[in-house]
Amino acid sequence: MEELAIRVEGVVQRRKHFQLGPVQLRIPKGYVTALVGPNGSGKSSLFRLLMDLSKPDEGEIEVFGHPIGCDDLLLKQRIGYVPDQAIDIEDHLRAEDKASFARHWYPTWELNRYQELLRRFEVDPSIKLGRMSKGMRRKFDIALAMAHHPDLLLLDEPSSGLDPIAWKTMIDVIHRYMERGDRTVLMASHIVDEVKRLADYIVFIVHGRVLGMFEKDALLESWYTLYIDGAGRSLEWKAMPGFYTQEAVGSGQFKVVTGDVAEAEEWCEREGLRIAGRQKLELDDILAILIEQERLRMQA
Incomplete structure (x- = not known):
């Protein structure tokens, strides 16, 4: 210890x-x-x-x-x-x-x-x-x-x-x-x-x-934006590990933010989804997400 x-x-x-x-x-x-x-x-x-x-x-x-x-x-x-x-x-x-x-x-x-x-x-x-x-x-x-x-x-x-x-x-x-x-x-x-x-x-x-x-290093390696080809499927995105938000970005592709990228990628593989791109979140982006989660918690 x-x-x-x-x-x-x-x-x-x-x-x-x-x-x-x-x-x-x-x-x-x-x-x-x-x-x-x-x-x-x-x-x-x-x-x-x-x-x-x-x-x-x-x-x-x-x-x-x-x-x-x-x-x-x-x-x-x-x-x-x-x-x-x-x-x-x-x-x-x-x-x-x-x-x-x-x-x-x-x-x-x-x-x-x-x-x-x-x-x-x-x-x-x-x-x-x-x-x-x-x-x-x-x-x-x-x-x-x-x-x-x-x-x-x-x-x-x-x-x-x-x-x-x-x-x-x-x-x-x-x-x-x-x-x-x-x-x-x-x-x-x-x-x-x-x-x-x-x-x-x-x-x-x-x-x-x-x-x-x-x-710090583990945190910065965990939060990513994933660009995923949805192939026209209806998906339960909240089942993705570390899921925070998703939005459609055209042509059947989705922009998904996760705080557990390793598990999220494994989930995509199991679901048969292709990850077209990855983008690491910066520290201020992660803080903004946590602030928004806290705001929603206080409103609940």
């Missing part, structure tokens, strides 16, 4: 116009897991719960086997956190002042590592945080979060505001961070290429509900 970095058990957080959960989640240690979902789905709320910056109304959370909400100091020293929004009350501080303060809380803080990251991201630490561009502030926050060699990185939209060169640098920095094999990243992202490059696992979250956790 894989060792867990994070365990979320029956967590519910209620707000006036939004409810997160109930959330059941298991984040394995040693991998990059991406939270994917539209804005307002509860991704940032989940990060705040993991950092004990807000409290659940129900359920419990463990990080590395330790419950959140108790004596968290030693646990938080193992975590690097980049929130979605910068903290405005720090705007008057120079970057070097914030780093000087932060380093006292982390016994594993390494000045050389911090300065190396600043150089790679081309951040001037003498600038006040409030005068930095959004991208510059993001790069500083990432450097600060990684300077103490955390065992767990929580990254809430880490590429927000980054230009293409800084984005590539961030991807490389995270890849190098993971090389040791025992570190864990939980990130929220809406950038498809970012998820495809970094993530080992994908968690879809929509309207405060976790719709599922999937191994």
